[in-house]
Amino acid sequence: MLTNKPKGTNDFLPDEVGRWQALEDLLREVSRLYGYREIRTPIFEHTELFQRGVGETTDIVEKEMYTFTSKGEKSYSLRPEGTAPTVRAYVENKLYAQPQPTTKLYYIGPMFRHDRPQAGRYRQFHQYGIEALGSDDPALDAEVIAMAMDIYRRLGLKDLTVELNSVGCPNCRLQHRQKLQEFLAPKKEQLCKTCQGRYERNPMRILDCKDSNCQKLTEGAPTIDQMLCPECQSHFTAVQKHLHALEVPYNLNSKLVRGLDYYVKTAFEIVATGIGAQGSVGGGGRYDGLIEQIGGPAMPGIGFALGLERILLAMKEQGLDLVADNPVEVFIATMGEDAQLMGSKLSQQLRQEGFAVERDYGNRSFKAQLKAADRYQVRYTLIIGEDELKNNMVQVKDMATGKQEPVALAEVQVYLNRNIRGREINE
RNA sequence: GUGGCUGUGGCGAAGUGGUUAACGCACCGGAUUGUGGCUCCGGCACUCGGGGGUUCAAGUCCCCUCAGUCACCCCA
Numbered sequence: 447m448l449t450n451k452p453k454g455t456n457d458f459l460p461d462e463v464g465r466w467q468a469l470e471d472l473l474r475e476v477s478r479l480y481g482y483r484e485i486r487t488p489i490f491e492h493t494e495l496f497q498r499g500v501g502e503t504t505d506i507v508e509k510e511m512y513t514f515t516s517k518g519e520k521s522y523s524l525r526p527e528g529t530a531p532t533v534r535a536y537v538e539n540k541l542y543a544q545p546q547p548t549t550k551l552y553y554i555g556p557m558f559r560h561d562r563p564q565a566g567r568y569r570q571f572h573q574y575g576i577e578a579l580g581s582d583d584p585a586l587d588a589e590v591i592a593m594a595m596d597i598y599r600r601l602g603l604k605d606l607t608v609e610l611n612s613v614g615c616p617n618c619r620l621q622h623r624q625k626l627q628e629f630l631a632p633k634k635e636q637l638c639k640t641c642q643g644r645y646e647r648n649p650m651r652i653l654d655c656k657d658s659n660c661q662k663l664t665e666g667a668p669t670i671d672q673m674l675c676p677e678c679q680s681h682f683t684a685v686q687k688h689l690h691a692l693e694v695p696y697n698l699n700s701k702l703v704r705g706l707d708y709y710v711k712t713a714f715e716i717v718a719t720g721i722g723a724q725g726s727v728g729g730g731g732r733y734d735g736l737i738e739q740i741g742g743p744a745m746p747g748i749g750f751a752l753g754l755e756r757i758l759l760a761m762k763e764q765g766l767d768l769v770a771d772n773p774v775e776v777f778i779a780t781m782g783e784d785a786q787l788m789g790s791k792l793s794q795q796l797r798q799e800g801f802a803v804e805r806d807y808g809n810r811s812f813k814a815q816l817k818a819a820d821r822y823q824v825r826y827t828l829i830i831g832e833d834e835l836k837n838n839m840v841q842v843k844d845m846a847t848g849k850q851e852p853v854a855l856a857e858v859q860v861y862l863n864r865n866i867r868g869r870e871i872n873e
Numbered sequence: 874g875u876g877g878c879u880g881u882g883g884c885g886a887a888g889u890g891g892u893u894a895a896c897g898c899a900c901c902g903g904a905u906u907g908u909g910g911c912u913c914c915g916g917c918a919c920u921c922g923g924g925g926g927u928u929c930a931a932g933u934c935c936c937c938u939c940a941g942u943c944a945c946c947c948c949a
Contacts, residue, residue, distance in 0.1 A: 450939095450940070450941095453940090453941095504947095505946080505947050505948080506947085506948080509874085509947095510947080510948090527948095527949085557949080559947090559948080559949095561946090561947070561948080562874080562875090562944095562945090562946085563941095563942085564942075564943055564944065564945095565942085565943065565944090566948095566949080567947085567948075567949080568949095571949065572949085573949055574949095575949090640946080704948090705947065705948060706948095715948090715949095722943080722944090723943085723944060723945085724947090724948070724949080726948060726949060727949070728949065729948080729949070751949060752949065753948085753949025754949080755949080756949060757949090779907095779908080779909095781907060811902090812907055812908065813903095813907090813908070813909080814901090814902090814909095815908090815909090816908050816909040816910095817908095817909055817910085818909085819908095819909065820909040820910055821909085821910090827908085827909080829907080829908075831907055832907085833907090841907095841908090843908075843909090845909075845910085848908090848909085848910090850908085
């Protein structure tokens with residue numbers, strides 16, 4: 447069928463796009479305030495980048511990537527997330543050699559995952575994300591979380607909770623993994639099928655299983671927070687201290703496990719209620735080994751990503767809206783062929799002057815033209831008929847009051863500048 | 874990958890198997906000659922996602938298929 451788009455994708459029509467642009471404007475502004483600069487990376491990358499970066503055993507890499515080969519070349523994948531590409535670009539362009547101690551980058555754009563779509567989940571979806579590369583200061587962890595909350599606050603969103611955990615470093619994780627497997631070994635057969643698979647490959651994920659039986663079986667299981675090494679423990683404590691100082695409330699959630707392998711230490715997720723089953727509107731964490739993993743120097747990093755569709759969904763749910771300015775400012779209505787020519791000429795002049803001008807193209811009745819002007823919600827309609835043509839003038843009708851007054855053709859620009867822009871110009 | 878629900882004009886939505894498929898919104902035109910938003914009048918579905926079947930008769934029943942949607946899973 448030529449007339450339907452691929453499953454899980456969306457057309458954004460002009461009214462909707464206005465909302466997106468307003469959201470993007472806000473994101474760019476907040477980025478600036480926190481010192482982040484935009485980076486734009488390709489929409490597709492070498493598949494290995496995600497395999498190695500995100501992790502072979504993650505759902506994203508295992509079953510959700512759009513992977514293809516082009517003309518017998520290597521395997522490529524549409525990006526399923528933004529961190530690996532950003533880090534790749536950071537390394538490839540040697541941004542770590544720049545003078546600043548921490549490089550702060552943000553991105554905004556489409557991501558692709560082959561899931562079954564549902565409320566708040568799409569195959570092409572859009573993320574805004576930040577990455578702060580080069581510092582392992584816990585103050586930065588806290589600031590990153592605070593920044594995410596700052597964005598939601600500016601949007602007017604309420605009732606969001608920060609779920610916080612530390613997933614430790616590779617060392618404490620290894621310890622935890624062993625203890626966990628010891629704990630679960632006698633119950634292994636009772637776990638659900640996917641968890642039996644997770645037992646060897648990624649046992650931490652079993653703690654996060656939604657299956658009620660698995661949840662019961664994992665009661666009392668060793669959680670990572672009990673087994674953090676001294677360094678991870680003190681880092682985590684410091685992060686919380688900074689969060690208190692920044693007055694960011696959070697819930698400690700020792701079962702929070704992020705589905706991307708690169709996370710270490712701080713992991714967090716921001717959850718909204720009322721937008722369906724996909725409640726997470728953002729999440730992130732620290733990824734101190736990733737830069738090295740991708741082939742760069744051993745440098746720490748932290749970041750988060752927000753789902754734009756979900757933010758808009760949550761805003762809609764809470765009765766919030768972002769609106770763009772009314773695009774059309776002036777409408778030109780004409781009667782007769784000569785007047786129409788004059789109208790064309792005038793509309794071009796006014797556009798040069800910076801006014802958004804619209805007119806009717808069907809050669810329709812004058813009444814229909816005014817009706818159209820009303821629908822555009824313009825401030826003024828310029829009326830040109832035979833009389834006006836003869837006298838080199840137009841009628842300027844104020845659509846709100848219904849009043850109109852004659853203005854000399856040469857004075858129209860001045861009139862509109864004064865009344866729409868509020869500025870005087872002398873010619 | 875699995876499951877539930879839905880599918881009637883641009884949108885919303887009625888329609889116990891039986892003549893011309895309600896209604897609302899939107900849209901278009903008109904209500905004396907060059908003036909919108911309100912009101913009134915008129916117009917707007919050879920057809921009920923598609924295909925097949927049952928029946929004298931199907932939008933209404935059955936099967937298949939496609940699409941949408943929600944949920945599992947996972948995540949933004």
